[in-house]
Structures are given as C-alpha cells and as structure tokens.
Amino acid sequence: MVRLLLLCLLWGCLLTAVHPEPSTECKEKQYPVSSQCCDFCPPGRKLVSDCTESTPTECSSCGKDEFQDKWNRERHCHQHKYCDPNLGLRVQRVGTSETDTTCTCDEGQHCTGGDCESCTLHSLCPQGFGVKQIGTGVSDTICEPCPAGFFSNVSSAFEKCHPWTSCETKGLVERRAGTNKTDTVCGESWRMGPGGRLGRFAVSVESPGGDPHHYGDPVLCPVGVLVYQKGGQGAGQ
Numbered sequence: 749m750v751r752l753l754l755l756c757l758l759w760g761c762l763l764t765a766v767h768p769e770p771s772t773e774c775k776e777k778q779y780p781v782s783s784q785c786c787d788f789c790p791p792g793r794k795l796v797s798d799c800t801e802s803t804p805t806e807c808s809s810c811g812k813d814e815f816q817d818k819w820n821r822e823r824h825c826h827q828h829k830y831c832d833p834n835l836g837l838r839v840q841r842v843g844t845s846e847t848d849t850t851c852t853c854d855e856g857q858h859c860t861g862g863d864c865e866s867c868t869l870h871s872l873c874p875q876g877f878g879v880k881q882i883g884t885g886v887s888d889t890i891c892e893p894c895p896a897g898f899f900s901n902v903s904s905a906f907e908k909c910h911p912w913t914s915c916e917t918k919g920l921v922e923r924r925a926g927t928n929k930t931d932t933v934c935g936e937s938w939r940m941g942p943g944g945r946l947g948r949f950a951v952s953v954e955s956p957g958g959d960p961h962h963y964g965d966p967v968l969c970p971v972g973v974l975v976y977q978k979g980g981q982g983a984g985q
C-alpha cells in the first residue's frame with residue numbers, strides 16, 4: 749500500500765514535471781525532450797532516437813508492408829491492412845510507406861463496417877422498384893420506386909424501371925393499364941375481318957412483360973357473339 753502511494757507520488761511528480769513544460773516554445777513539427785525541441789520524424793519514417801544537444805532526431809524508413817502517415821515520434825510504423833480474400837476482400841489501392849492499403853469487395857458485393865472489414869451481397873430492388881444506382885465495391889445498390897409510366901417485374905440488383913409499352917405506337921389498343929410491377933397489356937383493335945362481314949374477337953397481343961395466358965377480354969365476348977349472329981342472319985337472307 750505504501751509502495752503504491754509512493755508510486756503515485758512519483759508519477760504525480762513526473763506528470764507535473766513534464767506537463768507544464770512549455771511545449772509552445774517548440775516549433776510546429778517539433779516536440780520537447782528534456783529542455784530542448786526535437787524534430788518529429790516525417791511521414792514514411794519512424795523514430796530511432798530523440799535528438800540530443802549535439803545530434804538531430806534520428807529516424808528510419810518504415811519497413812516493407814508498413815506505413816506511417818503522420819509527422820511522428822513513434823518507434824514503430826503501422827502494418828498495412830490485409831485484404832482477406834476469404835472474406836471477399838481484395839486490394840483497392842496498394843499502400844505506400846505513407847498510406848495504408850485500402851480494400852474493396854469482389855464483384856456483386858460491397859463493404860460492411862466503416863473500414864471495409866468484410867463484404868456482403870448487394871441488395872436487390874424488389875418488384876415495383878428499379879435500380880437507381882448499381883452497387884460498387886464500397887456501396888450498396890440504391891433503389892427507387894418506379895414512377896408513373898414505368899414498371900419493374902423483377903427483383904434485381906441491375907434492372908432499372910422500364911417504361912410501359914405504348915400500345916398506340918404499335919397500332920394496338922390498351923387492354924390493361926400498366927402498374928409499377930407490370931407492363932401495359934395491348935390488344936388488336938376491333939376491326940372487320942378480311943371477309944368484310946364477320947366481326948372478329950379482339951385477340952390480345954401480349955406485349956413483353958404481359959401475362960402470356962391472358963386471352964380475349966371476357967367482357968367483349970357477348971359483343972362478339974352478337975356481331976357473329978348478325979353476320980350469320982345477313983348471310984342467310
């Protein structure tokens with residue numbers, strides 16, 4: 749207990765001895781040692797020994813795979829970061845004696861953790877949403893809701909919202925309006941058959957993205973039957 753107290757006292761003395769030392773007297777990029785100012789070691793180098801009255805600070809270069817990015821008085825440089833391929837990481841920028849290595853993730857994945865410690869798969873934009881920005885090694889996919897006039901019928905990390913098919917420009921009529929998840933469904937317009945007399949059932953022509961199992965709109969059937977009957981009567985007379 750007494751020893752501890754003594755130790756505390758000693759530390760206290762040391763601290764007060766060191767602390768009020770007029771560090772402001774040293775210039776920038778210098779640090780105080782005893783009663784003098786030593787130059788810091790520059791980036792890329794580490795401290796070997798403090799300066800003395802007759803010798804300047806002695807520094808040495810960081811070793812291979814090491815770096816120091818600050819003016820410093822550290823005895824060791826820092827180890828370059830290792831981009832572990834088992835975690836999906838690969839080198840983005842090789843480190844130098846003054847900069848650390850930076851990592852990024854393999855195709856289709858992006859970093860997690862502030863310092864790219866590991867990788868995770870890009871998010872998919874669900875149906876009704878399109879990809880606004882494809883994910884990169886360091887950023888996830890950015891999705892946006894498909895605005896009016898656009899749709900996305902897939903969950904994807906690449907697909908944008910696609911514009912609805914314009915039935916009009918294809919010479920067709922709209923059979924079902926598009927939604928944010930489905931394309932417009934177009935159908936052939938009502939018109940006389942090549943014989944000139946029989947009405948034709950409206951046959952839907954599926955635009956890509958439409959439901960391929962959707963045939964003529966049932967509401968139109970009675971009309972078709974009526975026209976057919978009228979045509980038949982005409983032929984009989």
Ligand SMILES: *[C@@H]1O[C@H](CO)[C@@H](O)[C@H](O)[C@H]1NC(C)=O
Nearest residue numbers: 875876877893894927928929
């Ligand atoms: C898609 O449309 C539906 C119906 O209009 C709406 O409720 C939904 O919020 C829309 N989804 C998106 C992603 O905008």
Ligand SMILES: *[C@@H]1O[C@H](CO)[C@@H](O)[C@H](O)[C@H]1NC(C)=O
Nearest residue numbers: 901902910931955956957958
């Ligand atoms: C989505 O739409 C595309 C083109 O419009 C179509 O080829 C595809 O079959 C549709 N996919 C699904 C899952 O509905």
